[in-house]
Amino acid sequence: MFSIPLILSAKLAFCTMMLIPILAFPPAYFLAFGSCRGKSILDALITLPMVIPPTVLGFGLLMLMTPSGAVGGAWQTMTGSRLIFSFSGILFASLIFNLPFAVQPLRASFEKLDKRLLESAAVLGLSPWQTFYRVILPNSISGIAASSILVFAHSLGEFGVILMVGGSIPGRTQVASIAIYEAVEAMRFDDALYMSATLVPVCFFFLVILNAINRRQQS
Amino acid sequence: MKRLITLCLALCTFVPIQARSADLMIAQAANFMPAMQEIIPAFEKETGLTVQATYTSTGKLYGQIINGAPFDVFLAADALRPEKLYTQQLAAKPFTYAKGRxxxxxxxxxxxxxxxxxxxxxxxxxxxxxxxxxxxxxxxxxxxxxxxxxxxxxxxxxxxxxxxxxxxxxxxxxxxxxxxxxxxxxxxxxxxxxxxxxxVPEAEPVLQKGCILSNAPHPNAAEKFIQFLASPTVAAIKRSYGYQ
CATH class of the missing domain: 3.40.190.10 (Periplasmic binding protein-like II)
Structure with missing residues (x-):
């Protein structure tokens, strides 16, 4: 029984990792290369989910994701199904929650790029899009990897936000962290132990890889 | 540097924590919260004691109690868990305080x-x-x-x-x-x-029991509160929230 929440957590982490570049690349690019007055405000806005309590974020997302909320309403018109208490719903929450964890490493690796490379690209007549695709991306692989692993590991451990918007539905929104919490509360300590014992080495493994990548990036 | 660290540690020790601890700590099953929020002020007014209540599910509170949480009174939403505490000698004999639906x-x-x-x-x-x-x-x-x-x-x-x-x-x-x-x-x-x-008439009524915990830090206040629960004031409040 305890494998279903673990698989669901892995699925959520994987989907978050695959989708987050779409959300994270534009702001990371802008924060690294852009120069306008809105930059520090955008920076603060994106970092916000990292510092506000998960309960505050969860409450805000709950209000947004109900059928009468802005996001939940739009989702229902588009897909015909509810966003709240669904896998798509916790995925949406997870994307918002992980945005700062994806943007910061990306931004750092963009900023570390050799400016001469970008200048050469411009001199050779590459459009900004081509420069991004053919110069910036290939030179930021380790930053992208670091950001992906951080997001994956962080999604595995997500708790507070999902507790607020998930509804703990087995197989759909009952991820490992929630299942462990419920197992402990119901004093099913064996289940909690099995799930925790699986989660800890996995997270450890990803952090070791992350450190290896960061070291390589520095040298 | 050493002086700075000493200073910081000293500050940590001396800064008093402002919150005054209450005279009575209640572990309350969440369903009774609306009634409890009227019962507590009435009790405080009558006795001058301050009460602090924690509201969550019965199972969670039970878990906290057997792990030594410093509550005086446990008001559950079932009969099972107070009886369990009683057989484990962690609480005095349970009594029924409400019947919910x-x-x-x-x-x-x-x-x-x-x-x-x-x-x-x-x-x-x-x-x-x-x-x-x-x-x-x-x-x-x-x-x-x-x-x-x-x-x-x-x-x-x-x-x-x-x-x-x-x-x-x-x-x-x-x-x-x-x-x-x-x-x-x-x-x-x-x-x-x-x-x-x-x-939903098909659902069994929820027989709610409570008990004074054996390790209660404030047994006298707990005793007073239990007596207050049997008073006509509380009976009226309970009725107004649909309890039998």
Whole structure:
């Protein structure tokens, strides 16, 4: 029984990792290369989910994701199904929650790029899009990897936000962290132990890889 | 540097924590919260003692108590857990303090005239809130009833699980769930007026027991509070929240 929440957590982490570049690349690019007055405000806005309590974020997302909320309403018109208490719903929450964890490493690796490379690209007549695709991306692989692993590991451990918007539905929104919490509360300590014992080495493994990548990036 | 560290440590020791600890600590099952929020001020006014209550599911409170949480009184939403504490000699003999009911609450006006079974199977109902059957007594009672009527398997996929009966209520109040199995007592709160109550007579009444804990830090205040629970003032408050 305890494998279903673990698989669901892995699925959520994987989907978050695959989708987050779409959300994270534009702001990371802008924060690294852009120069306008809105930059520090955008920076603060994106970092916000990292510092506000998960309960505050969860409450805000709950209000947004109900059928009468802005996001939940739009989702229902588009897909015909509810966003709240669904896998798509916790995925949406997870994307918002992980945005700062994806943007910061990306931004750092963009900023570390050799400016001469970008200048050469411009001199050779590459459009900004081509420069991004053919110069910036290939030179930021380790930053992208670091950001992906951080997001994956962080999604595995997500708790507070999902507790607020998930509804703990087995197989759909009952991820490992929630299942462990419920197992402990119901004093099913064996289940909690099995799930925790699986989660800890996995997270450890990803952090070791992350450190290896960061070291390589520095040298 | 060394001086700085010493200074910081000294500051940590001397900065007093402002919150004054209460004269009585109550572990209260969440369903009784609306009534309790009237009972506590009445008790404080009469005795001059300050009371602090923690509201969550019975199962959670039970877990905290057997792990040594410093409560004086445990007011559960079932008979089972206070009896368990009593047999483990962690509490004095339990007493019944309330009898509650499970109802279905919805903010969807189209469902108001339906029976709860019809409301459950209605197409406009995608999510039904329920309290965690493992830890919250109102959830346990609801699940047992649905199983008895062979409705559990059918409704399982629609159920959104709240960690206590108050989270189940909150799911409906925010519009996240279309309907929810809630405690009847919540139907007397201002928020509940935005929706309607569908009675669920098939659900067993929830016999709620309480007990004074053996390791109570304030046994005298606890004793006073238990006496107060039997007073006509409390009986009137309980009645006004639908308890029998």
């Amino acid at each position: 499970v109802v279905l609450w919805t903010r969807n006006k189209n469902l108001c005239s339906k029976t709860w079974q019809h409301a459950l199977s209605s197409h406009s109902v995608a999510h039904i809130a329920i309290a965690n059957p493992e830890t919250a007594s109102y959830g346990t009672v609801t699940k047992a009833m649905l199983q008895k009527l062979n409705l559990w398997e059918k409704t399982k996929s629609k159920l959104a699980v709240g960690q206590s009966i108050s989270q189940a209520f909150q799911y409906v109040a925010t519009g996240a769930a279309d309907a929810g199995f809630c405690a009847y007592s919540y139907m007397f709160t201002p928020q509940a007026r935005q929706g309607c109550v569908i009675h």
